[in-house]
Amino acid sequence: MPGLVIVGAQWGDEGKGKVTDLLAERAQMIVRFQGGNNAGHTIIRDGETFKFHLIPSGILYPDKLCVIGNGVVLDPRVLLGELDELRRRRVDVSGLRISANAHLIMPYHVMLDTAGEAKLGKLSIGTTRRGIGPCYADKAARLGIRVQDLLDEKILRKKIMAALEPKRLSLRPHEKDPSLDLHTMTEEYTAYGHRLEPYIADTAHLCWEALDAGQTVILEGAQGTLLDLDHGTYPFVTSSNPVAGAASVGAGVGPGDIGEVWGVAKAYATRVGAGPFPTELTDETGRLMLERGHEFGTTTGRERRCGWLDLVALRYAVRLNGMTSLAITKLDVLAGIDPLRVAVRYRSSEGAALAEFPYHQSILHGASAEYEELPGFSAEIGDCRSEADLPPQAREYLAFVSEFAGVPIRLVGVGPDREQVVWMGDRPALRAA
Ligand code: IMP
Numbered sequence: 001m002p003g004l005v006i007v008g009a010q011w012g013d014e015g016k017g018k019v020t021d022l023l024a025e026r027a028q029m030i031v032r033f034q035g036g037n038n039a040g041h042t043i044i045r046d047g048e049t050f051k052f053h054l055i056p057s058g059i060l061y062p063d064k065l066c067v068i069g070n071g072v073v074l075d076p077r078v079l080l081g082e083l084d085e086l087r088r089r090r091v092d093v094s095g096l097r098i099s100a101n102a103h104l105i106m107p108y109h110v111m112l113d114t115a116g117e118a119k120l121g122k123l124s125i126g127t128t129r130r131g132i133g134p135c136y137a138d139k140a141a142r143l144g145i146r147v148q149d150l151l152d153e154k155i156l157r158k159k160i161m162a163a164l165e166p167k168r169l170s171l172r173p174h175e176k177d178p179s180l181d182l183h184t185m186t187e188e189y190t191a192y193g194h195r196l197e198p199y200i201a202d203t204a205h206l207c208w209e210a211l212d213a214g215q216t217v218i219l220e221g222a223q224g225t226l227l228d229l230d231h232g233t234y235p236f237v238t239s240s241n242p243v244a245g246a247a248s249v250g251a252g253v254g255p256g257d258i259g260e261v262w263g264v265a266k267a268y269a270t271r272v273g274a275g276p277f278p279t280e281l282t283d284e285t286g287r288l289m290l291e292r293g294h295e296f297g298t299t300t301g302r303e304r305r306c307g308w309l310d311l312v313a314l315r316y317a318v319r320l321n322g323m324t325s326l327a328i329t330k331l332d333v334l335a336g337i338d339p340l341r342v343a344v345r346y347r348s349s350e351g352a353a354l355a356e357f358p359y360h361q362s363i364l365h366g367a368s369a370e371y372e373e374l375p376g377f378s379a380e381i382g383d384c385r386s387e388a389d390l391p392p393q394a395r396e397y398l399a400f401v402s403e404f405a406g407v408p409i410r411l412v413g414v415g416p417d418r419e420q421v422v423w424m425g426d427r428p429a430l431r432a433a
Helices: 016-024 076-088 107-123 132-140 147-151 153-167 182-199 203-212 245-251 284-292 311-321 361-366 392-405
Strands: 003-008 029-032 041-045 048-052 065-068 096-099 217-220 258-266 269-271 305-307 325-329 340-347 368-374 409-413 421-423
Touching: 003 016, 003 245, 016 041, 016 217, 016 258, 016 325, 016 409, 029 203, 065 203, 076 182, 096 182, 096 203, 107 132, 107 153, 147 153, 147 182, 153 182, 203 217, 203 245, 217 245, 258 311, 284 305, 311 340, 311 392, 325 392, 340 392, 368 392, 392 409
Parallel strands: 003 217, 003 258, 029 065, 029 217, 065 096, 258 325, 325 409
Antiparallel strands: 041 048, 269 305, 340 368, 409 421
16 A cells, blocks of 8 residues: 545645544655645544644554645744644654745745735635745745755755845835844744754655555545646636646655545535635525534634535546545535535536536636435434434435545544544555554
8 A cells, every 4th residue: 555645636725634543643754745835624523623734644653754845835833833833842852853845934935925915805715824835836936945954054044045036026015024134044044044044954855765665655635636726717726736747745754655536525615705606695695604603714824615515526536636535524514415416417508508617717717506405314413323323315415426426435524523433335445564
């Protein structure tokens, strides 16, 4: 069993952290391969809640390597904050490794993100304002500053100077901000470098060693397929590629090293920020999903938009990611909603039936969803631990989803706690740690 990729199958916030945490039990290494602290995952362990933005979910296991891969954009201030908090709670963080090639989020990236959104006004994307887009833009423009640059003050200063120059114009309103001063910034980031140095490594090499030794490596994506820069609902997307194909690039392993792709989808759908969402509900059912599902962003606290499960989009995500297994989370949130609806096709504004996720932005923006109705279940399912425990209507719902999407459902979340899951069929036989 070589690399196993875990990706979001919707617009992010699918509960990947919990799935990763469960699968990580039997893996030796967990690697984050893209995104930054725009992501947030919550893990509940023995009644304790842990929220992470950058650190891979596997950190709660003392015996595993947890890697921040080269594809991640890293805000060192945020990472150090997370490390301090984990240490305070007596979590051993010695298994953390940070790719020397990961790009750094600088103060001007955060300012540019905010300024860019303000400039767009009504057309804004609704970014998390964490500097993600501007940082990836600098990476592509070859103006980026990488983790390895933190280890040499002279190089760091030169690179900051070169990167700052083209930003001056756009950042004119912030000109006097001390955090934009070359000297202050160099000092601040050099200090971060001193603290992070013990964790900085050639992480691709570490992945190869683990894979060559026959160990299981989990490659953990952030955000979700429909927020993918190339394949999502552009321009209402993030600036990286959350799809499985990007795991190779963002961790430094070959496609042949990947044996399984797990997708994670909620039993309904949510989206934060602007952009098309054909199954969105603005009625009481949507409100119920929001409240029962505690649909508030881990990173920004924003209310998430809620809607029915979109099987047109899910089938697209299954094919695009080469998904081999699906985990459905938060099925418990649907208890008491009757009937349940799932989108099985779209209708274009011109009246055409669309069986496939439209590639053209204008068509998607004008599309409305058409539904199949399925019977709901009224019983609370939080105590179900096997497929047979689930009400027949819940099983029917899952069977319909799996059949339509064309992928087996292997895991179902029935509540927020780690134990509140139902493994469908055999539990995956990952190599024992
Ligand atoms: P950015 O990634 O901060 O640039 O934001 C771009 C879009 O992606 C916005 O609509 C955000 O709300 C969305 N987004 C970014 N990260 C996440 C996430 O982890 N979960 C859900 N949405 C996200």
